[in-house]
Amino acid sequence: MTYLKSSPAQTLTAFVDGVGLLGPGLVSWAQGREQFKGSAPYQPVRCVLPAPMALPQAERRRAGAVVKVALGVSEEAIAASGLEAASLISVFSSSSGDAVNCHEICSALASSDRLISPTRFHNSVHNAASGYWSISSSSMASSSVLCARDASFAAGLLEAMTLVATEQIPVLLVAYDTDYPEPLHSTRPIPDTFGLALVLAPCRSERSQAQWTLEPGDCLTALPADRLADAALEKMRTDIPAARCLPLLWSTARQRSSRVVLDYLEGLQLTLQVAP
Template sequence: MTALTVFIDGVGLVGPGIADWAQGQEQLAGRAPGQWLKTVLTAPAHLPPAERRRAGAVIRVSQTVGFEAMAAAGLEAQGLVSVFTSSGGDGVNCHEICTALASDDRLISPTRFHNSVHNAASGYWGIATGAMATSTALCAFDGSFAAGLVEAVTQAVVQAEPVLLVAFDTDYPEPLRSARPVPDTFGLALVLSPVRTAHSLGQITLHPAHYLSSGVADVLDDAVLEAQRQSIPAARGLPLLAALARQQAGVLRLDYLDGCCLELVFNPC
């Protein structure tokens, strides 16, 4: 089967102790230590005021990294195909709905209801950008980043056009946190192009015949960043960003489904 090759033209990143790709790049390259500080999210400035007031962490994190990656790639969002992937969607919204259902009146607010769908981030992206291109929302539990990457790479190659990949997770309040202990919000976005451009930072190649590996996923040297990788599903993509930050070629193995890893080849540009 033919290998699938794409180029990383833009990166967006936010997480515990990481404000953006520039700061994350320093940590992932080993030039600055990782810091586990509470993730800081800004209001989604591109949304109309009414939608901005309704936007929870899922919308804020996805738009923060999406716009950062898109700007770095020098692209407009209107015609950009997108893939949104998350292990569980909006944890706080899920908690509030469960709380309402456990109360005496059991009434759920319309805002809570429409924010509960898994493609909420994709929908708000369309509102903020006016994007009319195809958008995919998927979930593969702890393997959601790898699943999203496979989908985005495949779409970029097959459709011969750039694709925006946005991976994110948000924390859950108690008592859900005891069952799903995601400790904080994390977001990662990549603009993947089927051809090399002036913005290209690195190249990813997937070999469909053997892109799944039974080996152990790559780990990070920095203990704080490795703790994020292990505890927040969207952060499973950090080894790829570490290779990009260090411009280090090689075979990478990322956590995917139980008992297997996603194997890809990375080369710097």
């Protein structure tokens, strides 16, 4: 991330050609967009995870919440973009990975029988969702997997927009978090599952929904992050790290030219310019 502060690199610009959204009270980008525009009320209800039908049956049985949310939002975003899934390079970003699987492994290790199933073991790695994605999409394109705790969404966005600018090809960004059961929940109190997928492209197309721009030297700021007027949405933004994206989605849904400040590192926020 020091690259953006120290290098006279080009402006990073990306066009949003597809969005996938899933979270508490959010079943899709189409529905969420209407809520962000004020056309429909937001009702905070438990997130419902879709079955990962794109996976073969054996892998589908092994898929946990992280895989379900990551694949669900990815499929929605890619369908909106009109691109071939297998052609997209990708960036996956999560603050915690598979929280439920972590809980089950810790429970097994704390028991008298410390054997861990192979399924639990291979789902424990942070790039599990990316691996399942490559299976479901038959993709052999490169994939980056990031973790920056509460800054994970902003870190993933920086990575994806840098790839769009340097490679001049569309990039899939997937950000997601799931909730820990107790007793880990008391230490890491993420209340529910949230996922966002974006297909970011280097050029405007008929499917583009917004233009996002990062200016080197101006994108990292000490300004406070933008807050949401809706109390329930604001609580979700602060409670779930991946939901730090909500001010950006709110501005994109309303088709306004604006500056959006997102939570990033402590004392250092990420600023984007948004245009319809």
